[in-house]
Amino acid sequence: MKRSVITVVGKDKIGIIAKVCTYLANNSINILDISQTIIQDFFNMMMIVDTSKSPKKFDEIAEELDQIGSEIGVIIKTQHEDIFNKMHRI
Amino acid sequence: MINIHEVIETNKMIEQENLDVRTITLGINLLDCAGTDLSEVNQRIYEKITRVAKDLVSAGNRIQREFGIPIVNKRISVTPISLIGASCCKTVEDYVTIAETLDRAAHEVGVNFIGGYSALVTKAMTASDELLIKSIPKALQCTESVCSSVNVGSTKTGIDMDAVKLLGEIILETARLTKDRDSIGCAKLVVFCNAPDDMPFMAGAFHGITEGDAVINVGVSGPGVVKKALESVRGADFETLCETIKRTAFKITRVGQLVAQESSKILGVPFGIVDLSLAPTPAVGDSIADILEEIGLEYAGAPGTTAALALLNDQVKKGGVMASSFVGGLSGAFIPVSEDQGMINAVEAGALTLEKLEAMTCVCSVGLDMIAIPGDTKASTISGIIADEMAIGMVNQKTTAVRIIPVIGKNVGERVEFGGLLGHAPIMRVNDFACDNFINRGGRIPAPIHSFKN
Numbered sequence: 218m219k220r221s222v223i224t225v226v227g228k229d230k231i232g233i234i235a236k237v238c239t240y241l242a243n244n245s246i247n248i249l250d251i252s253q254t255i256i257q258d259f260f261n262m263m264m265i266v267d268t269s270k271s272p273k274k275f276d277e278i279a280e281e282l283d284q285i286g287s288e289i290g291v292i293i294k295t296q297h298e299d300i301f302n303k304m305h306r307i
Numbered sequence: 308m309i310n311i312h313e314v315i316e317t318n319k320m321i322e323q324e325n326l327d328v329r330t331i332t333l334g335i336n337l338l339d340c341a342g343t344d345l346s347e348v349n350q351r352i353y354e355k356i357t358r359v360a361k362d363l364v365s366a367g368n369r370i371q372r373e374f375g376i377p378i379v380n381k382r383i384s385v386t387p388i389s390l391i392g393a394s395c396c397k398t399v400e401d402y403v404t405i406a407e408t409l410d411r412a413a414h415e416v417g418v419n420f421i422g423g424y425s426a427l428v429t430k431a432m433t434a435s436d437e438l439l440i441k442s443i444p445k446a447l448q449c450t451e452s453v454c455s456s457v458n459v460g461s462t463k464t465g466i467d468m469d470a471v472k473l474l475g476e477i478i479l480e481t482a483r484l485t486k487d488r489d490s491i492g493c494a495k496l497v498v499f500c501n502a503p504d505d506m507p508f509m510a511g512a513f514h515g516i517t518e519g520d521a522v523i524n525v526g527v528s529g530p531g532v533v534k535k536a537l538e539s540v541r542g543a544d545f546e547t548l549c550e551t552i553k554r555t556a557f558k559i560t561r562v563g564q565l566v567a568q569e570s571s572k573i574l575g576v577p578f579g580i581v582d583l584s585l586a587p588t589p590a591v592g593d594s595i596a597d598i599l600e601e602i603g604l605e606y607a608g609a610p611g612t613t614a615a616l617a618l619l620n621d622q623v624k625k626g627g628v629m630a631s632s633f634v635g636g637l638s639g640a641f642i643p644v645s646e647d648q649g650m651i652n653a654v655e656a657g658a659l660t661l662e663k664l665e666a667m668t669c670v671c672s673v674g675l676d677m678i679a680i681p682g683d684t685k686a687s688t689i690s691g692i693i694a695d696e697m698a699i700g701m702v703n704q705k706t707t708a709v710r711i712i713p714v715i716g717k718n719v720g721e722r723v724e725f726g727g728l729l730g731h732a733p734i735m736r737v738n739d740f741a742c743d744n745f746i747n748r749g750g751r752i753p754a755p756i757h758s759f760k761n
Contacts, residue, residue, distance in 0.1 A: 222314055252311045263311040275373060294318065296375035298309065303561040305313040 219269045220249065220298040223282060227291025229260035236289055237264070240282065245270045260291070265298065318375070325531035325593040326559065327377040328566045329586045331367050332507035333576065334514035334522040335359050337386040337423075345395040349408045352391070356383060356412035356421075359521050359576075364417040366573040370566055378566065379528075379728075383413060384512040385423035393435035399442040406446035406453050413452040420495075422512035424455040427502070430464040431751065432473075440470070443477050447492035448484040454495045454510035458502040460697045462704045465754040466500065471697065472746050474498050475690030479713055482682060486715035489723045493712040494645075494677065498693050500700030500707045505580050506636040511708055522579035523571045524636065527563035529555075530585045531592045533619075537601040548602065549622045556583065556626030564631040582636030583627035584672055585619075587647040589730035595619075595640050596649025607642075607650055608659030616640060617670035637706055639672025645725060645732035646677050654733050661692075661735050669699050674708035679723045679732040682715035684739070689713065691742035694752075702755050 225233060234253075241248060241264075250265040268278060279295040286293030320326035340351035360383050367381040385391075388405055396402045406424055413421040424446055426436040443455050457474060460466030478493055485492035497511035504515020507524035514522070536555040540547050563581040571578035587594045595616075596607035602615045620639040628634050642664065644650045653659035661678065668674045674696045680689075693709045700707030714723045717734050724731040 222309065224314055224318060250308055254311055256315070261311065261315060263314045265308060279372065294375055297373045299565055300374040300376060300562060301309045301314055301317055303565040304317055304558045305309060 221266055222296050222298050223264045224294045225262040225291050320532045324535045326529045327379050329528040330380040330382050330507050330526040331570050332382045332384055332524045333360050333363050334384045336520045337391050341391045343394050348395045353408050353412050357415050360416045366570050370569050381418050383418050383421045384514045386514050387425040387427050389426035389436045389439040402439050402442035403445050406450050409453050410450035420452050420454050420509040422454040422509050424453050425513045427458045428467050428470045429461050431467050432470055444480040444484045447481050447495055456497040456511045458499040460500040460701050462701050462758045466697045466752040471693050472690050475686040478689050479686045482713045482715050490712050490714045494729050498709045500697040503636055507582050521576045523576050524579045525563050525567040526582040527559050528586045529559040530587050530595050534597045534601050552622035553626035556623045557630045560627040560630035580633045580635030581631040583638040585640045594647045594649035606656050606658035607653040608663045613666050616667050620671045637672040641673055643677035645730040676710050679712045679714050679734045680737045681718045682713050684713045684737050687743045687746045690746045
C-alpha cells in the first residue's frame with residue numbers, strides 16, 4: 218500500500234473538504250485517516266490516503282491537488298508518508 | 308499512524324525554519340581512468356562522470372517532489388586528481404585540462420559543484436601532488452564548478468610544512484587570478500588536516516581512495532530548526548538545552564537518512580554516510596551564530612562562545628548518530644563567516660575576531676571557513692594561519708580546514724560580495740607580525756606523541 222499525506226492549509230470556508238474528497242473519489246484514492254484543527258485562525262487539515270488503486274501517478278495527483286488548492290484559495294501539499302514516519306517514529 | 312501535529316511540525320520546519328537537505332553528493336572513483344595519454348584520460352574521466360551521474364539531478368528533484376523536502380544541491384566528488392594525473396600530466400597546463408574536463412562534465416549533468424581537484428599530501432608531496440597544487444590557481448580561474456582541496460597533515464603523519472608554505476603562495480596567486488570577481492577562486496580551495504574521505508560538503512569534498520566505485524553521501528542542514536526549538540526553552544538549564552538540541556538533531560538527521568536511502572535506491576548506487584553538519588546559509592534564520600545567541604550570548608564571539616559551540620556540536624552528534632545507520636564526513640557545526648548572516652553581524656559589531664574563530668575551531672567540525680582578509684596579506688602570514696589551524700587538527704585528532712580569501716584590492720572595513728550560497732563578508736583584520744622565519748624552515752612537523760597507539 219502506497220500511503221501519502223495530503224495537507225490543506227488556508228482560510229476556512231465552505232466546501233474545502235468536499236472539493237478535495239470529490240477529487241480523491243473520482244481518482245480511486247482511498248482516505249484512511251482524516252483530521253483537522255485551527256491554528257492561529259488558519260484551517261489545517263491532514264488526510265492519510267492510499268494511492269495504490271489510483272490510475273494516476275504520484276506527480277500527477279500532487280499537481281492536480283495543488284491546482285484545486287489555488288482554485289479555492291488554500292495550499293494543498295501531497296507528500297509521501299515516509300518523511301513523517303522517519304522523523305517522528307523510531 | 309502519524310497525527311496532524313507531527314505533520315504540521317515537519318512542514319513548519321521545512322516552510323518556515325529552512326529545513327532542507329543541503330546536498331546529495333555522488334562520489335565517483337576515477338582510478339580506472341588513469342593512464343599515460345592525457346587526452347585519453349580526459350576522455351575517460353568525462354565519459355565516466357557523465358555516465359554514472361546522468362540521473363543524479365533528476366533523482367534529487369524527484370525526491371524533493373515526493374517528500375516535499377527541498378534538496379538544495381546535487382554535487383559530485385571524484386578521486387583526488389593528483390592520483391589520476393600522476394602518469395599523464397607533465398606540466399601545470401596538463402593538469403588544467405583535467406580541471407576543464409571536470410567542469411564540462413559537471414555542466415553536462417547539471418550539478419553546481421564538482422570536488423576532488425585535490426592532492427592528499429599528508430606527509431610529503433609527490434612530484435604530481437606538487438604539480439597539481441601549482442596548477443590550482445589557473446584551474447580555479449578557468450573553471451566555474453571545480454572545487455579544490457589539499458590535505459597537508461594528519462594526526463598520524465604530522466604536517467608537511469613545505470606544502471603549507473607553498474599553499475600560502477597558491478592562495479594568494481588564486482586570489483590574484485580571480486581578482487576581477489573579488490578573488491572568488493579562493494572560496495573553492497580548502498586546505499585540510501585529517502581530511503575525511505566521505506565528506507559531501509563543498510568545497511572540500513573528494514571521493515577518498517578508501518571508498519568504493521560510487522557512493523551516495525548526504526549532507527543535512529537545519530540551523531533554523533535548532534534555533535526555533537531553543538526559543539521554547541529560553542532560560543532553562545543546560546540539561547534541558549542539550550536535550551532539546553539532541554532531539555532536534557535526531558529529527559533533522561532522520562530526513563537526511565531517508566533522502567540518502569531513497570537516492571541510493573533510485574540511482575542504484577550504495578549509500579555511504581549522512582554528514583550531520585549544521586550548515587548555515589546567508590538566508591535570515593539559517594544561522595549558527597543565531598543559535599549561539601539563542602543559547603545566551605549577545606553576539607557570536609562573546610566570552611562563552613567556545614563553550615556554547617562545544618555543547619552544540621556534541622549534542623548534534625549525539626542526536627544524529629542514532630538517527631542514521633552510517634554517519635561520517637565532518638558531522639558537527641559549520642562556522643563559515645560569509646555564509647552566515649549572524650557571523651557577519653558579529654564581525655561587523657566587533658565581537659568576532661580571527662583569533663576567536665580559531666579558538667572555536669578547536670571544538671567544532673571544521674575550521675577557518677569563508678573568511679575574507681586584506682588582499683595585501685603576505686603569503687607567509689597565510690601559511691602561518693594554515694599551520695596554526697592544521698596543528699589544532701593534528702593534536703586534537705579532528706578535521707580542521709582553512710578556506711580563506713585574500714581579497715585583492717580590498718582592506719579592513721570594506722566588504723566583499725560572492726553571491727548565492729557563498730554570501731558576503733566584511734574584510735577581517737589579520738595579525739600581521741611576521742612569521743617568515745618559521746615558515747621558511749622547510750620540512751615536516753612530526754606527528755604528536757599520542758598518535759603512536761600501535
